[in-house]
Amino acid sequence: MPAGPIDPPARLLMGPGPISMYPRVLQAMSAQLVGQYDPFMTATMTETQALYREVFATRNEATLLVDGTSRAGIEAALVSLITPGDRVLVPRFGRFGHLLVEIAERCGAEVHAIDVPWGEVFDPAAIEAAVREVRPALVAIVHGDTSTTVAQPLEGLGAICREHGALLYCDTTASLGGNDFRTDEWGLDAVTAGLQKCLGGPSGSAPITLSERAVAVIESRKSIEAGIRVEGDPVRQDRIRSNYFDLGQILDYWGPKRLNHHTEATTMLYGARECARILLEEGLDASVARHRLHGGAMLAGVQGLGLEPFGDLAHRMTNVVGVRIPEGVVGDAVRAELLADYGIEIGTSFGPLHGKVWRIGTMGYNARRDAVLVTLAALEAVLRRHGVGVPTGGGTEAALDVYRAAA
Known part of the structure; x- marks a missing residue:
């Protein structure tokens, strides 16, 4: 029997996500596609970047979307910022801290984790003590972990990391838009999110913002431009070990160079743009x-x-x-x-x-x-x-x- 048209049952999604989408987001995602370098398309990408700077409360030029679920944003950030052998500190207070550990290990990091019982958060002094002991290149932390329903205070962590020469990455998938979050004020170097929680959209697009310090690390690991390698060119051992999640190439795609990296997920771009518009209209x-x-x-x-x-x-x-x-x-x-x-x-x-x-x-x-x-x-x-x-x-x-x- 041939499959019929998609007809999902009526649901009120009151779990930890995904949740029911804003009708305006559904409407935006029904808009027709245009070519990848159509002026409308590139203008929409630029508009979306500006909107998410406001959503993240940042002035970071490097603010864009990674095509994929929120985990794609996490992996893009970590694989692009971690050079194999780097020490990475992960304060874990729920399931998604364990995810950060796994991804960092897959990136070749020397991972050091500290823990509190699920349902509790860290005293910033405990994180500072671990930073002093481990001397990491990167601290990776979750803001709000839906597995435990608590949010880790982040104020002061950016200053601690800068004092000790570490970058600070934060996964804010579950909290952005519904909990106070201030990228620049808190000194965060890399932040990723998803649409399917407080932003009221579908999973499939991961907003990300990167500080100048983070971009400098990513740029330093670029061995070739736009993924084109000539035979005989040396392969750098510290190169980013992913093509799809190589933020060096993705930044060139979203930036003024507009160098082709992949075909942008246009429908998701429309949805992400509308999620940000709805949030910013409300304030x-x-x-x-x-x-x-x-x-x-x-x-x-x-x-x-x-x-x-x-x-x-x-x-x-x-x-x-x-x-x-x-x-x-x-x-x-x-x-x-x-x-x-x-x-x-x-x-x-x-x-x-x-x-x-x-x-x-x-x-x-x-x-x-x-x-x-x-x-x-x-x-x-x-x-x-x-x-x-x-x-x-x-x-x-x-x-x-x-x-x-x-x-």
């Missing part, structure tokens, strides 16, 4: 405040149901709430019923938290009052069917109290 501070409001209402709601939040609430992300699964409840069964009966998706967790914690997101297009209240009402009904004694209306009333107080 960075206003978007953070919206995520804080609805994330706070969700937190109050789960507590109103008698559930225990997970993680250090003083450092929780605005856009995702961790919830301890009640004893005796099969977490995946609750998630399955929410999806089947109500069309609502919430997340499970990873590693030591798998089966112990749910993750409920309030981000991007779904950081809104009706989405929060419907999710809490559905969760209450499903929990009651699973034998959990939850207060009638406890979740929605607690969330409404937050909204009334903010009115």
Whole structure:
């Protein structure tokens, strides 16, 4: 039987991402393609760079998109900044710190990791002590790790890294647009993100911004221009060990040289551009405040149901709430019923938290009052069917109290 047209079921995505897209982003992504060097195309690329400078709160000229999911941006940054043999320090407080370690090891780095229990964050003094001991060329850290629902404070880390001659890379996939983030003010050298969280778009495009210090490292590793090598040319041992993720070549593609590297993912460019336009129309501070409001209402709601939040609430992300699964409840069964009966998706967790914690997101297009209240009402009904004694209306009333107080 031939496949029919794509027709996904109606879903309210209230997990840790991806989330439901802004309708305007869907509309932008339906626009027709143009040629890769059409003046409209190159102008759109330039516009998108300017928009993401504002999103990242930076003046970095080297601000652009890497074609691929948020992990493509992470890998492009690390493979382009790490020379094999470099020491790299990774402070880990969740699953995605472990990802940074793996990618850095694949880049040939001598990786040193430090850890805190999942649900906690680092005291900056602990990171500074590790930098003094390891003397890394690069410190790689996650801002908000959705696996633990907490955000690492970054203020002061850039100054620490500069004092000790290290670059500072940050993965802000899960936090950008919904949590306070200041690239230049915090002294970050490389930052990557994705669209599928607070930016309200699809996965498939990774915004990235690079400081002049980071660009200098990348430029120093360029052995050939535009990927064209003449027979007999020497192969530098410190060259960037990827073609697709070679930021030296990608910078030439996005820069004034417009040297061909790959065919830009035009539809994703349109979507990324619209994500940034929506965020900047609302305003960075206003978007953070919206995520804080609805994330706070969700937190109050789960507590109103008698559930225990997970993680250090003083450092929780605005856009995702961790919830301890009640004893005796099969977490995946609750998630399955929410999806089947109500069309609502919430997340499970990873590693030591798998089966112990749910993750409920309030981000991007779904950081809104009706989405929060419907999710809490559905969760209450499903929990009651699973034998959990939850207060009638406890979740929605607690969330409404937050909204009334903010009115």
